[in-house]
Amino acid sequence: xxxxxxxxxxxxxxxxxxxxxxxxxxxxxxxxxxxSWYQQHPGKAPKLIIYEVTKRPSGVPDRFSGxxxxxxxxxxxxxxxxxxEADYYCSSYAGTPYVFGTGTKxxxx
Amino acid sequence: xxxxxxxxGGLVQPGGSLRLSCAASGFTFTDYWMTWVRxxxxxxxxxxxxxxxxxxxxxxxxxxxGRFTISRDxxxxxxxxxxxxxxxxxxxxxYCVRHPPWRFDPWGxxxxxxxxx
Numbered sequence: 063x064x065x066x067x068x069x070x071x072x073x074x075x076x077x078x079x080x081x082x083x084x085x086x087x088x089x090x091x092x093x094x095x096x097x098s099w100y101q102q103h104p105g106k107a108p109k110l111i112i113y114e115v116t117k118r119p120s121g122v123p124d125r126f127s128g129x130x131x132x133x134x135x136x137x138x139x140x141x142x143x144x145x146x147e148a149d150y151y152c153s154s155y156a157g158t159p160y161v162f163g164t165g166t167k168x169x170x171x
Numbered sequence: 172x173x174x175x176x177x178x179x180g181g182l183v184q185p186g187g188s189l190r191l192s193c194a195a196s197g198f199t200f201t202d203y204w205m206t207w208v209r210x211x212x213x214x215x216x217x218x219x220x221x222x223x224x225x226x227x228x229x230x231x232x233x234x235x236x237g238r239f240t241i242s243r244d245x246x247x248x249x250x251x252x253x254x255x256x257x258x259x260x261x262x263x264x265x266y267c268v269r270h271p272p273w274r275f276d277p278w279g280x281x282x283x284x285x286x287x288x
Contacts, residue, residue, distance in 0.1 A: 096273040113274035
């Protein structure tokens with residue numbers, strides 16, 4: 063039950079794109095198409111933004127997209143906006159438990 | 172509107188116990204798995220436990236097995252987490268989360284648990 067590996071930080075200017083990676087193993091990310099992503103603003107609860115690798119819940123802008131290759135999943139935020147500055151966490155089903163990523167702080171320059 | 176409201180957190184000494192509660196509303200509680208996720212101060216998210224819709228299946232993080240018990244009262248639309256033998260490393264904000272297939276959505280605002288002498 064080790065945490066998935068994410069870069070500690072990422073940044074981009076308004077309008078640019080930023081991509082966050084989430085690396086696991088064959089027992090979690092690589093073994094299932096059940097990766098989800100969460101956005102967390104300071105002092106707030108996390109919010110689901112991507113599930114089942116690529117699906118977006120209703121109300122989430124299409125600027126957010128997800129993908130997966132092998133044991134690594136990715137979240138891309140296109141057309142960065144100021145309100146996208148937040149912490150982002152991936153998560154994957156891993157058999158009985160779920161595992162979260164280490165988190166990435168996205169800064170909009 | 173789906174709402175999840177946690178309560179029961181507080182300050183407790185190492186070795187002590189707490190019972191967290193989560194009141195759910197705005198959805199058919201018996202249709203969903205439910206989950207507890209925690210976040211230590213300044214740290215990331217950690218899945219703690221989840222429970223099947225009828226309460227018959229319960230799954231735990233290895234480090235809390237034998238100390239924590241998840242349960243639910245479907246008549247009262249409530250989720251619980253009984254935490255015994257608490258350790259310093261259990262200090263965290265505990266979130267109650269609805270658990271549709273393969274995702275966590277939405278999240279409550281959390282209840283703070285602090286384990287300290």
